[in-house]
Amino acid sequence: MSVLVYTESENGKFKKSAFEVASYAKAVADQLGSSVTAISFNTESNDQLGTYGVSKVLNVADDKLTTFNALAYANSIVQAAQSENTQVIIVSSSTNSKFLAPIVAAKLKAGYVPNVVAAPEGTSPFSVKRTAFSNKGFAHTEITTETKVIGVSNNSFGVKENQTTAAIETFNSNVNDADFSVKSIEIDKVAGQVSIADADIVVSGGRGLKGPENWGMIEELAEVLGAATACSKPVSDMGWRPHGEHVGQTGKPVASNLYIAIGISGAIQHLAGVSASKTKVVINSDPEAPFFKAADYGIVGDAFEVVPKLIEKLKEFKAQNA
Numbered sequence: 119m120s121v122l123v124y125t126e127s128e129n130g131k132f133k134k135s136a137f138e139v140a141s142y143a144k145a146v147a148d149q150l151g152s153s154v155t156a157i158s159f160n161t162e163s164n165d166q167l168g169t170y171g172v173s174k175v176l177n178v179a180d181d182k183l184t185t186f187n188a189l190a191y192a193n194s195i196v197q198a199a200q201s202e203n204t205q206v207i208i209v210s211s212s213t214n215s216k217f218l219a220p221i222v223a224a225k226l227k228a229g230y231v232p233n234v235v236a237a238p239e240g241t242s243p244f245s246v247k248r249t250a251f252s253n254k255g256f257a258h259t260e261i262t263t264e265t266k267v268i269g270v271s272n273n274s275f276g277v278k279e280n281q282t283t284a285a286i287e288t289f290n291s292n293v294n295d296a297d298f299s300v301k302s303i304e305i306d307k308v309a310g311q312v313s314i315a316d317a318d319i320v321v322s323g324g325r326g327l328k329g330p331e332n333w334g335m336i337e338e339l340a341e342v343l344g345a346a347t348a349c350s351k352p353v354s355d356m357g358w359r360p361h362g363e364h365v366g367q368t369g370k371p372v373a374s375n376l377y378i379a380i381g382i383s384g385a386i387q388h389l390a391g392v393s394a395s396k397t398k399v400v401i402n403s404d405p406e407a408p409f410f411k412a413a414d415y416g417i418v419g420d421a422f423e424v425v426p427k428l429i430e431k432l433k434e435f436k437a438q439n440a
């Protein structure tokens with residue numbers, strides 16, 4: 119009985135979250151006295167997963183599955199779980215994983231807990247800690263079904279090395295036309311180069327930036343830092359930025375290592391979606407802005423003065439350390 123982990127990739131390369139869920143799966147396997155099998159789709163360098171404790175990789179090499187398809191991927195994971203006699207399935211908390219995990223759980227009659235932030239608190243009974251109330255609290259949750267599906271929050275457990283040699287096998291999953299009743303024809307990327315879900319650093323702008331014409335400095339700061347760009351809800355509502363960048367309770371959740379909020383007041387609905395970020399830096403001209411209470415570091419100042427200086431200093435630092 120192994121622990122099965124779905125390791126996500128894009129264009130044949132593993133996402134960072136793949137290494138985090140693999141590390142998490144290894145921790146679960148250690149608690150159960152078991153081993154980790156990963157399922158990947160059309161991925162190169164599957165041996166990389168050995169670094170994080172995966173001892174076997176089932177690589178689904180099928181041209182039909184080059185692009186994510188929730189039902190087809192879920193069916194493949196179910197087949198892998200059955201062939202491996204798995205009782206615990208680990209996925210990330212990405213949009214795609216949150217899409218397929220309930221399908222996997224329903225097909226295997228498994229209990230599913232998303233947004234899990236730590237290794238299981240116990241395996242008998244099986245209990246996990248997850249975020250609750252839009253990241254304002256935690257719930258200690260018991261899963262009583264024989265098969266369990268766990269969605270790990272991004273950047274919560276961390277990537278942990280645990281060197282093993284991974285045996286790589288091609289897995290022929292049995293997908294058919296019915297699995298593709300809904301499919302993506304084409305994907306247009308409208309937001310920045312780095313996706314918010316995978317970003318280590320997110321640079322986010324609010325209404326304090328006055329208009330879309332001022333986003334050049336946000337994009338430049340993001341580029342220097344290798345960060346994703348994001349924004350508050352009113353900014354996307356007004357059409358200053360694409361809706362895909364809206365973060366918060368009603369937008370995308372952010373669990374980056376560093377979240378830089380510029381000209382954002384820190385309304386409760388915004389904080390609900392970003393509070394899982396490890397370090398929060400706030401730049402705001404109003405010292406009374408509520409965001410300062412939630413910040414790890416704050417700069418009281420005009421964004422139009424602070425941000426260009428920050429970019430300049432970061433560029434100098436990068437040049438010196440190149």
Ligand SMILES: Cc1cc2nc3c(=O)[nH]c(=O)nc-3n(C[C@H](O)[C@H](O)[C@H](O)COP(=O)(O)OP(=O)(O)OC[C@H]3O[C@@H](n4cnc5c(N)ncnc54)[C@H](O)[C@@H]3O)c2cc1C
Nearest residue numbers: 324325326350351366367368381382383385387403404421
């Ligand atoms: C049901 C519901 C759901 C919601 N969901 C979300 C959500 O998911 N995400 C979200 O973001 N909001 C959400 N909101 C809206 C939320 O309540 C706030 O209205 C919104 O977050 C405010 O956006 P803001 O901080 O960009 O703008 P503002 O509140 O207008 O704040 C602008 C900030 O910029 C500062 N500022 C001004 N000029 C400068 C300058 N030159 N330099 C530096 N700082 C400056 C100001 O001091 C101020 O703090 C929701 C609201 C409701 C009712």
